[in-house]
Every structure is written in structure tokens, then in C-alpha cells.
Amino acid sequence: MRFPRAIRFDESDTRIFERAASPGEWAIPGTFVFADADPETLTGKVRQAFAYGFLAIGSFGWSTFVEVDNISEAAYEATLEVLAGYLLAHFGAPDREAALSAARAEAEYAAGLCEHERRTLLAVERSFGEDGIVERFKVIHGTSDPDHPQAWTMTGDGDA
Numbered sequence: 001m002r003f004p005r006a007i008r009f010d011e012s013d014t015r016i017f018e019r020a021a022s023p024g025e026w027a028i029p030g031t032f033v034f035a036d037a038d039p040e041t042l043t044g045k046v047r048q049a050f051a052y053g054f055l056a057i058g059s060f061g062w063s064t065f066v067e068v069d070n071i072s073e074a075a076y077e078a079t080l081e082v083l084a085g086y087l088l089a090h091f092g093a094p095d096r097e098a099a100l101s102a103a104r105a106e107a108e109y110a111a112g113l114c115e116h117e118r119r120t121l122l123a124v125e126r127s128f129g130e131d132g133i134v135e136r137f138k139v140i141h142g143t144s145d146p147d148h149p150q151a152w153t154m155t156g157d158g159d160a
Contacts, residue, residue: 001076002114003107004028004066004122006056013064018045021056021063026071026079028110029124030055030062031133032091032102039128051126057082065140066122068114080107113137 006021013020021027034042034050042050053062057079071079083103084096093099113122121140126133 001071001111002068003071003111004054004114005069006063007065007067016045016048017053017062019061021061022059025056025058027054027056027063027066028106031135034133052124054124060086068116068118068120070118080104
């Protein structure tokens with residue numbers, strides 16, 4: 001199975017987000033964090049996380065980019081458990097079963113974004129629309145040339 005993994009090219013994430021993800025952490029879009037947000041009050045670093053961040057599972061920091069990578073079944077299950085605990089502690093899930101169900105839905109959505117070659121980069125852009133939050137994902141394909149391991153080409157985007 002493929003899953004998003006936080007990646008950092010430079011230190012900019014540590015300056016633009018309140019909490020930056022650590023490179024290598026598994027990540028999800030994390031849009032649920034902003035489900036009850038008022039667009040008028042989102043400013044500064046919180047606004048940056050809303051507009052451009054993926055939520056890392058572990059630190060619960062934000063990453064501008066994620067890369068598609070392989071995840072083992074054990075790592076996937078551990079990620080679900082950590083996310084369920086976070087939903088219980090910080091988002092009012094009524095019980096462990098509900099939190100695990102919501103975590104599984106978030107993880108399945110994230111995995112669904114990863115139907116690309118390993119090392120493909122993903123970026124997100126969020127905004128508020130008439131019907132709520134609108135997400136657009138950009139797919140940045142890497143090169144297979146070993147002499148240029150960090151060269152990517154942007155080929156399009158999608159709405160979710």
C-alpha cells in the first residue's frame with residue numbers, strides 16, 4: 001500500500017507553520033482540523049496550515065509537501081491507532097471505536113491520493129467555497145534519472 005510521507009526540502013516549514021512535521025512522518029491531508037473554522041479568523045501560521053498543509057501523524061505538525069511511499073501493514077495500523085488517540089484527545093470523538101472509524105476513513109482517503117509512483121510529490125491548496133472547504137491536490141512527478149534525484153515536474157491538479 002502507498003501512503004503520504006512528510007518531506008522537507010528546506011527549513012521553510014519551520015517558519016510558516018506553528019508546528020512543522022518531522023521529515024519521514026506519515027501524513028494525511030488533515031482538513032478535518034479546520035472543519036469548524038471561521039474563514040474570517042484564520043490568520044498567520046494557522047492560515048498557512050489551512051491553505052497548504054498536510055498533517056503529520058506523530059508530531060501533528062504540518063508539511064507543505066508529502067511524497068508517495070510504501071507503508072507496511074504494521075505501520076499503517078500503528079498510524080491508525082495514533083490518529084484515533086489524537087481524535088479522542090483533541091477532537092471530541094465519543095469513544096475509541098468512533099475515533100478508530102474516523103481515523104480509518106482519513107487514512108483511506110490519504111492512501112487514495114497515492115495512486116502514483118513512489119517518490120511522487122503531492123501538494124494541497126485549500127480555500128473556502130460556497131459549500132465549505134475546497135481542496136485541490138497538485139501532483140509533482142519525480143524523475144527516474146539517478147543523476148537528478150530531486151528533479152520533479154508538475155503535471156496537473158485535481159479537486160476533492
